[in-house]
Amino acid sequence: MSWGVMAGQLAWGGLIEEGWRKGPWTAEEDRLLIEHVRLHGDGRWSSVARLAGLKRNGKSCRLRWVNYLRPDLKRGQITPHEESIIVELHARWGNRWSTIARSLPGRTDNEIKNYWRTHFKKKAKLSPDNSDKARTRLLKRQQFQQQQQQQLQRLQQQTQHQQPLQINQLDMRKIVSLLDENEDKAPSTPQMRQEMAPNAIYPNTTEEHGFLYYNMFNVNASVPEASNEDILWDGLWNLDDLHGNVGVACETSKASMQNLVAPFC
DNA sequence: AATAGCGGCAACCGCTACCTG
C-alpha cells in the first residue's frame, strides 16, 4: 500500500478518501444534512457524514452547513452599511475574515472574503503603486511602529476606564498618518467635508478623525468622485499589503474596535 | 449567433490551533 493511499484512509472522518463525493451539493444532500443537524445538532462533523448517510467528508459537511445551510444566514447583497464595516475592519485586521465575519451577523467569512476580492482588490490595480510612494509608506510604517510602542507604554500607565477611548484614538491617528499623504486630494476641514458629503458621519472629534471618516464612509455616500474613491481604496489596500503588521499592532485594541463598530450593528 | 473575457460565488486544499486521552 502506498503512503498516498494510507494518508487518504487517515483523512477526516477516518474513512477512505476515495469514494467521497466532491463538487456542488445536490438538494437531496442538503436535505439530509439539514435533517441530521436538526436532530443531532452541529459539531462532530467527522461522524455527521456517516450518520446522515452522506458520501461527503466531514470537512465538506461543515463547510456546506456553515457557509450555506445555517438558518441564521442572511441572504442577498452586502448592504452599503455592511460594506463600510467590512472596509473598516479590514483596514484594522487585514485578511482575518472570520474575525470580520463575527462583527457581521448572518455573514460568513467565505462570503466576506469573496466580496472583498471581487469588489475591492481590483481597485488596487486601478492605481498601481510606484516605488517612491512605496518608500514613503515604508518610512511611515517605521515611524508608526516606533510611535505605537512608545504610546502603548504611556497608555499602560493610564487608568483602566480611560484606556479604551485612548487606544481607539491612537489607532485612528496611526491609520490617518498613513493616509495623509493624500490629504490634499480630499477635504480636510469640517466645513469642506460637510459641503461635499453632508450626510457622512464624523464622530467625535479631531480634524484627523473626521478626515478618516470622510474617506471611509464617503465611498458609499452620494459623492460619486471616482478619484477620491480610488485614492482611498489604494490607501487601504496598501495598508494591507505593506503593513501586515498594522493588524498585529492593533491587536491590543480589539475591544476598542468593538466599541467603534457596535453603533453600526 | 458565436465566443472570448470577466465577475461572482461555492467548494476544495493545506495548514494550524485546539482538544482530549
Added chain:
DNA sequence: ACAGGTAGCGGTTGCCGCTAT
C-alpha cells in the same frame, strides 16, 4: 508533556452566468 484526532481558517480553484465584441 506528548501524540492523534478534530475543527477552523485563509488561500486558491473551478464552474457558471452575464456581457462585450
